Amino acid sequence: SQTIHQWPATLVQPVGSPLSLECTVEGTSNPNLYWYRQAAGRGLQLLFYSVGIGQISSEVPQNLSASRPQDRQFILSSKKLLLSDSGFYLCAWRKQGANTGELFFGEGSRLTVL
């Protein structure tokens, strides 16, 4: 069966510090991968998605970046965090070519920038 892991689950960082959130999918190959942010009281904002190794599409211009160094690994990074980067970050995967197209989400990483 397929599983998705995100870490760390909780992170408190000072403004201006770097960020690295990691996401790994197991039990499948060549998945589509996604990073979403959920700010308090708001819906999901798609940040990045990837259809293959090294292929990253950005949906929202900001000081975050994403990388996919391996087929089932997706990393969200920042060189200098802003207060506005606080939120709940969700990684998700989707099976390539799946007819039904549903996403499977990780448990999320809560980031607080102070």
Added chain:
Amino acid sequence: GEDVEQSLFLSVREGDSSVINCTYTDSSSTYLYWYKQEPGAGLQLLTYIFSNMDMKQDQRLTVLLNKKDKHLSLRIADTQTGDSAIYFCAEVSGGSYIPTFGRGTSLIVHP
């Protein structure tokens, strides 16, 4: 662009039925989904419906789709306190791999 709208809150009494509504604008939507998010957790797919279907039932869950009005609803029968969560409606159109999500409806179940 495509848009998915949901009311933000719904409060029901335990044992009653809950109906969460969603409207969307993309007439080429092929699949529509309902996800559940419990506090502090990720989203879990509850059910989905193909656009050529009117209804889908799965135990206590009933999904109704009115394609003409672009209206989707999720009915939860015999709502329990464990059903308290945020429910997200989402849609995807043919060939796309990026679903559009609504802002989520917070369902509050009180005794």
